[in-house]
Amino acid sequence: MAAAGRTVRLALGTASALGLARFAYGLLVPAMRDDLGWSLAEVGAVSTVNGLGYLVGAVGTAAVVRRWGAAAAFRWGMVVTALALVGTAAGDVFVVLLAVRAIAGASGAVVFIAGGVIVARIAAGNGSSAPIAVYFAGTGLGIVLAGATIPGLGGHWQVAWVGLGVAAGLAALVGWTAAGGGEEQPAGGVGRARVRSLWRVAAAYFLFSTGYITYITFLSVHLVDRHAPATQVALTWTLLGVGVVAAPILWSRPITRWPGTRALAVVLGVLAGGAALALVSSSPVVVVVSAVVYGVAFMAVPAAVTAHIRTAVPPADWTATLAAFTALFATGQTVGPWLAGVLADRTSTAAPLAWTVALCAAAAVLAAVPAALTPPEPDVR
Numbered sequence: 029m030a031a032a033g034r035t036v037r038l039a040l041g042t043a044s045a046l047g048l049a050r051f052a053y054g055l056l057v058p059a060m061r062d063d064l065g066w067s068l069a070e071v072g073a074v075s076t077v078n079g080l081g082y083l084v085g086a087v088g089t090a091a092v093v094r095r096w097g098a099a100a101a102f103r104w105g106m107v108v109t110a111l112a113l114v115g116t117a118a119g120d121v122f123v124v125l126l127a128v129r130a131i132a133g134a135s136g137a138v139v140f141i142a143g144g145v146i147v148a149r150i151a152a153g154n155g156s157s158a159p160i161a162v163y164f165a166g167t168g169l170g171i172v173l174a175g176a177t178i179p180g181l182g183g184h185w186q187v188a189w190v191g192l193g194v195a196a197g198l199a200a201l202v203g204w205t206a207a208g209g210g211e212e213q214p215a216g217g218v219g220r221a222r223v224r225s226l227w228r229v230a231a232a233y234f235l236f237s238t239g240y241i242t243y244i245t246f247l248s249v250h251l252v253d254r255h256a257p258a259t260q261v262a263l264t265w266t267l268l269g270v271g272v273v274a275a276p277i278l279w280s281r282p283i284t285r286w287p288g289t290r291a292l293a294v295v296l297g298v299l300a301g302g303a304a305l306a307l308v309s310s311s312p313v314v315v316v317v318s319a320v321v322y323g324v325a326f327m328a329v330p331a332a333v334t335a336h337i338r339t340a341v342p343p344a345d346w347t348a349t350l351a352a353f354t355a356l357f358a359t360g361q362t363v364g365p366w367l368a369g370v371l372a373d374r375t376s377t378a379a380p381l382a383w384t385v386a387l388c389a390a391a392a393v394l395a396a397v398p399a400a401l402t403p404p405e406p407d408v409r
Contacts, residue, residue: 047170072369
């Protein structure tokens, strides 16, 4: 029970770093686009800058953990994320907006990786991947909060960013003590990255990262352009977050017990199918079902990848390997939104959804390839 309570409080890290600092932007895009006169390429560029900051944070996390330890990295990453969210309220100055979104991305990556290392240790102690699934499901808490509050604010996007920052600050306070524990390794060693031997998983993760974020970024724009009322946008987004929260119920056992990358392949296939539903029909019911299916699946992907790393990599190398995979992930989600935004400007707001479907489906196929068909690769330092 103590481990479960601690894991839930650690899950506030993903709620803040991803649910609030990254994905809530998708809800604010319509108001910011109208008020600031953005094109869809500019919408995607802001998301890309956030992803670039995430990449920088992912690359630097190993050094941060080596110097201060995973617990301190998690705690102070949460604090910086909260401050960056408040700073985003000054987004009417585009350069300032880009800077704070980059900072939010960098601090979010530190939280994501450091928290992932901590829960991987908890999972190892419990002999179950359930703590990992719960940790990533915390993202849904941030999405639910954003979905339940932001649409009701209308065009007051500055107020929304301040509110998100306050919520992230409270999350940092509640999660502060959860980061510390007896299993914390001394600062100074984070091991080496084991990527080459896991190249199929890495490639699938890259495709996923390049595709998944466009659904989150452009879904609200897609709905607004089809004259969906604010209540529908709020309901769709909130239920997407509920799906994320509920994901551990569905995926904890497969992620723990299914061999190899089978769980990863299935999750990616479900994700592609969920995104495709929003392209099939603009009916509110169909779009809500799409959001729920998407929510149930999309944060199960990093959970499945983290669980696979936990079983395939020595514990001493978890931090370095997770950091390397997160850097790869950040690279994908940096280029994805901008490319999808350019495509949407030339076609329609349905294009980013199709982008998500295609890339996640390709990732599912790659993850489903039996390991026996891939040549073993030696690890490199």
